Amino acid sequence: MKTRGLTVFIQYVVSIVIALALCAILVSATGGSAGKVFGALLDGSLRSPGAWGLTITTAAPLLVVAVGTIVGAKAGMSNIGQEGQLLLGAAATAYVATTFDLPGPLLLTLSFIAAIAVGGFWAGIAAVMKFTRNVPEVISTLLLIFIASQITTFGLTRKWLLLSEENTSRTNNGEPLPDTAKMPNLHIFGNLVSWGAVIALVFTVVVGLVLARTTLGFRLRMLGLNSRTARRFGVSAVGIGGGALVFSGAAAGLGGGLWLTGGAAGDRFTGAISSNIGWQGLLVALLARERVALAVPMAFVFAALRTGSGFLAATGVDRRIADVVQAMLVLALLLPPAISSLQRHRKGSGMAV
Amino acid sequence: MTTAGSGPTEGPAGSAAGVGDTSPAPAVRLSAITKRYGSVVACNGVDIDLAPGRVHGILGENGAGKSTLMKILIGLIQPDEGTIAIDGDIVTIADPLAAADLGIAMVHQHYSLVEPMTVWENVLLGERARLDRVAACELVATISDRYGLGVDPLARVADLTAGQRQRVEIIKCLRREPRIIIFDEPTSMLTPAESEQLFSVLRTAVVDGGRTVALVSHKLDEILHATDEVTIMRGGRVVDRSATSSATASSLAQAMVGRPVSLRSEAAALGLIDAAAAAAAFDLDDGPALEDHAPVVLEIRGATVLGSDGHKMLDDLSITVRAGEIVGLAGVEGNGQRQLGDVLSGLVHLDRGMILVSGKEIDTAKPGDLTDARVGVIPEDRHDSGCVLDMTVAENLAFGALTGLSRNGVIDRKAMEVRAEELMKAFDIQARSPNAPMGSLSGGNQQRVVLARELSADPVVLVAAQPTRGLDVGAIEYMSERIRAAAIDGVGVLLISTEIEEVLTLAHRICVIHEGRIIGEMAHHEADLERLGLMLGGVSA
Numbered sequence: 001m002k003t004r005g006l007t008v009f010i011q012y013v014v015s016i017v018i019a020l021a022l023c024a025i026l027v028s029a030t031g032g033s034a035g036k037v038f039g040a041l042l043d044g045s046l047r048s049p050g051a052w053g054l055t056i057t058t059a060a061p062l063l064v065v066a067v068g069t070i071v072g073a074k075a076g077m078s079n080i081g082q083e084g085q086l087l088l089g090a091a092a093t094a095y096v097a098t099t100f101d102l103p104g105p106l107l108l109t110l111s112f113i114a115a116i117a118v119g120g121f122w123a124g125i126a127a128v129m130k131f132t133r134n135v136p137e138v139i140s141t142l143l144l145i146f147i148a149s150q151i152t153t154f155g156l157t158r159k160w161l162l163l164s165e166e167n168t169s170r171t172n173n174g175e176p177l178p179d180t181a182k183m184p185n186l187h188i189f190g191n192l193v194s195w196g197a198v199i200a201l202v203f204t205v206v207v208g209l210v211l212a213r214t215t216l217g218f219r220l221r222m223l224g225l226n227s228r229t230a231r232r233f234g235v236s237a238v239g240i241g242g243g244a245l246v247f248s249g250a251a252a253g254l255g256g257g258l259w260l261t262g263g264a265a266g267d268r269f270t271g272a273i274s275s276n277i278g279w280q281g282l283l284v285a286l287l288a289r290e291r292v293a294l295a296v297p298m299a300f301v302f303a304a305l306r307t308g309s310g311f312l313a314a315t316g317v318d319r320r321i322a323d324v325v326q327a328m329l330v331l332a333l334l335l336p337p338a339i340s341s342l343q344r345h346r347k348g349s350g351m352a353v
Numbered sequence: 354m355t356t357a358g359s360g361p362t363e364g365p366a367g368s369a370a371g372v373g374d375t376s377p378a379p380a381v382r383l384s385a386i387t388k389r390y391g392s393v394v395a396c397n398g399v400d401i402d403l404a405p406g407r408v409h410g411i412l413g414e415n416g417a418g419k420s421t422l423m424k425i426l427i428g429l430i431q432p433d434e435g436t437i438a439i440d441g442d443i444v445t446i447a448d449p450l451a452a453a454d455l456g457i458a459m460v461h462q463h464y465s466l467v468e469p470m471t472v473w474e475n476v477l478l479g480e481r482a483r484l485d486r487v488a489a490c491e492l493v494a495t496i497s498d499r500y501g502l503g504v505d506p507l508a509r510v511a512d513l514t515a516g517q518r519q520r521v522e523i524i525k526c527l528r529r530e531p532r533i534i535i536f537d538e539p540t541s542m543l544t545p546a547e548s549e550q551l552f553s554v555l556r557t558a559v560v561d562g563g564r565t566v567a568l569v570s571h572k573l574d575e576i577l578h579a580t581d582e583v584t585i586m587r588g589g590r591v592v593d594r595s596a597t598s599s600a601t602a603s604s605l606a607q608a609m610v611g612r613p614v615s616l617r618s619e620a621a622a623l624g625l626i627d628a629a630a631a632a633a634a635f636d637l638d639d640g641p642a643l644e645d646h647a648p649v650v651l652e653i654r655g656a657t658v659l660g661s662d663g664h665k666m667l668d669d670l671s672i673t674v675r676a677g678e679i680v681g682l683a684g685v686e687g688n689g690q691r692q693l694g695d696v697l698s699g700l701v702h703l704d705r706g707m708i709l710v711s712g713k714e715i716d717t718a719k720p721g722d723l724t725d726a727r728v729g730v731i732p733e734d735r736h737d738s739g740c741v742l743d744m745t746v747a748e749n750l751a752f753g754a755l756t757g758l759s760r761n762g763v764i765d766r767k768a769m770e771v772r773a774e775e776l777m778k779a780f781d782i783q784a785r786s787p788n789a790p791m792g793s794l795s796g797g798n799q800q801r802v803v804l805a806r807e808l809s810a811d812p813v814v815l816v817a818a819q820p821t822r823g824l825d826v827g828a829i830e831y832m833s834e835r836i837r838a839a840a841i842d843g844v845g846v847l848l849i850s851t852e853i854e855e856v857l858t859l860a861h862r863i864c865v866i867h868e869g870r871i872i873g874e875m876a877h878h879e880a881d882l883e884r885l886g887l888m889l890g891g892v893s894a
Contacts, residue, residue: 213766214759215756215763215764218748218755219755221744222744222752225741225742225744226740228700228737229737229738229739229740229741230720230741231699231721231738232698232700232720232721232723232724232730232738233721233724233752234721234722237720
């Protein structure tokens with residue numbers, strides 16, 4: 001078991017080194033300096049003052065999305081529509097935050113409840129289609145992203161919905177959030193860390209405990225691992241499986257609320273606000289291989305890549321090069337789990353002979 | 354192309370007039386064959402000679418190494434050590450194509466036929482040359498006539514019974530005029546009458562053309578009926594070989610198991626048709642008087658389940674089981690047993706009919722309702738609905754008992770482990786620890802976990818579907834004793850089995866299922882093999 005852990009670690013190191021080497025070649029070939037690029041990546045994510053605070057703030061929504069996804073996956077539900085659920089969650093947060101005039105904590109709480117409800121509802125549509133008409137949730141959750149995007153785009157054309165009263169930009173933007181709806185920050189060694197990160201961590205711990213220690217978690221895992229055995233022992237696929245799918249959507253919705261109010265995404269709702277946070281949360285869940293505890297470091301790594309490459313672009317490196325560098329590193333992180341899953345499959349089929 | 358095997362030179366020394374050591378080089382000589390999988394030695398220095406013109410039985414329990422040996426012979430597996438000689442020439446059999454070139458063919462336990470296609474199309478499957486329908490039909494008819502197979506070349510495979518399908522497989526095999534034919538557990542899907550026919554085909558193949566036939570089986574009866582000589586394997590080694598005429602059921606059983614056997618519960622395992630006699634000797638009506646007095650614990654009334662194409666998988670099936678009674682549901686595989694097992698596991702909703710447990714109607718649409726009514730199930734395929742391989746042994750033992758092992762929805766892991774340790778002890782489950790993954794256990798131990806869980810839930814009804822399939826003799830004996838003990842404790846047992854011998858040894862009452870219907874029923878003491886055989890074939894008698 002220990003040697004297996006070591007093997008996986010070496011796989012990670014090797015694949016990251018290869019990715020960095022390929023990036024270095026690419027950057028040099030396009031006339032840049034590899035050293036500067038990597039330096040900027042590190043500066044943006046960790047090294048420069050305030051950087052890791054921003055990274056942690058960015059990690060919070062990723063973590064929440066990933067943990068929700070893990071709950072769905074454990075129950076055998078493949079939700080891949082987090083991007084849309086998160087977008088709608090952010091929109092609901094923006095609507096509540098800019099519509100109601102309430103004291104800070106109450107306003108934030110209410111906006112998050114709206115985000116959770118809307119995200120859960122969006123995944124719930126897929127759940128209803130699955131259990132009444134047998135529509136695979138992989139397809140329905142994916143396609144619902146596009147509808148979610150259309151809905152928010154529409155919302156941004158109506159002032160009574162999301163559009164700002166004094167919108168001057170050519171792309172329609174939402175009303176700036178009132179200060180009462182901005183998540184307060186913790187000040188740690190000169191870094192600003194959003195309270196959203198605390199919420200995300202508490203959420204992760206609670207979900208981890210429920211999965212590992214309660215009868216609900218037990219039945220949920222049973223359903224995901226062998227639905228027929230689970231059914232025989234009274235686990236309802238509709239109740240627990242559908243519930244897990246709705247929960248994963250609700251988590252993505254909450255992720256949208258945290259992302260919008262955390263400050264790292266600007267001060268207002270825009271049509272492009274989700275900017276792959278949902279997809280990356282899904283990737284974090286994949287990389288964590290359904291283990292809630294592993295999602296924490298993975299979310300941090302993804303957030304670091306995000307803030308690092310954002311900073312990289314700010315230093316004048318072509319945005320597209322920065323994107324390629326980020327994508328390469330993500331691929332490098334995906335490689336070891338892919339290898340071990342391949343090995344498992346080969347072993348499985350080998351034993352069947 | 355000449356008809357191979359008809360050459361007079363091959364000397365059909367075939368009549369079973371005793372084992373001749375006069376024959377020249379054996380058709381096949383396996384010498385010191387060893388095959389290892391990690392630390393497991395599947396075959397350990399096996400020597401076997403297969404003489405032409407003879408049916409050679411290879412007898413052994415599951416895991417004795419006989420399948421591995423045969424896979425080596427047809428080139429699916431390469432041996433680690435040892436040599437194969439065909440007619441005295443040492444050969445390397447790299448793959449099944451090479452084996453085919455050497456005239457070696459195998460009729461597998463599981464058929465590989467394309468159901469929507471006709472017999473002649475299936476026979477020509479894989480042929481690269483131009484397809485000639487008339488010639489192909491003629492070929493099928495010729496072989497069919499020569500061996501008395503009675504197969505219509507124009508029939509669709511989907512419309513054929515298991516026995517007929519096997520005959521199609523045999524034609525596929527024979528048309529290449531192989532000199533050496535391996536039959537792997539050929540009767541597992543057949544009725545007794547079909548088995549008899551198969552054995553006469555084997556005999557024809559041997560006598561007519563001096564072919565060599567290897568019959569791989571774990572059933573004593575089959576070996577005694579159909580072979581000329583027998584090699585017995587145990588734990589990867591050859592432990593005995595003899596002429597079948599000089600062997601008896603008990604001598605073979607003893608060699609196969611490695612200790613004297615009582616031929617009681619093991620009789621079922623070993624496939625003795627005269628198990629009926631053995632069972633009669635063992636008085637089944639020993640227990641408390643049950644007929645009429647004992648309450649009905651399970652009643653299935655007019656159960657009908659439609660397949661996706663509207664075909665009736667279960668057709669107005671009714672059965673009652675009384676407390677303390679073992680009802681055996683016999684039948685050839687694929688006649689609705691799987692669906693009935695699923696219904697009683699709460700996995701399939703009845704389209705018509707109802708199920709009553711202890712007189713109370715069950716809602717088959719509600720997950721777990723049958724389990725809540727204390728219907729225990731040992732499913733036909735434990736991996737499908739009996740256990741979760743990726744959860745621990747302790748967790749698998751806790752299914753259905755979670756309420757007692759938790760407080761306010763929080764599981765008491767300690768209590769779960771303690772309970773698991775108790776059950777592991779009581780049911781002799783071999784596992785590293787209660788926290789070992791279920792998938793790390795051997796099949797027999799997984800089956801014990803299922804049994805332990807179902808019996809510890811204090812069931813009123815126990816459904817045992819093929820409970821001993823794939824288990825070795827010791828495990829079969831254990832399982833049979835447990836089922837019998839459960840019945841003595843007052844559990845109503847429904848034993849669904851394709852092994853007639855198992856049903857005959859265990860059941861008080863025997864029902865026969867055919868195409869989803871009960872077509873006959875008899876009490877154990879009036880069991881009549883001939884009538885049973887007819888019913889298995891679908892004739893109500």
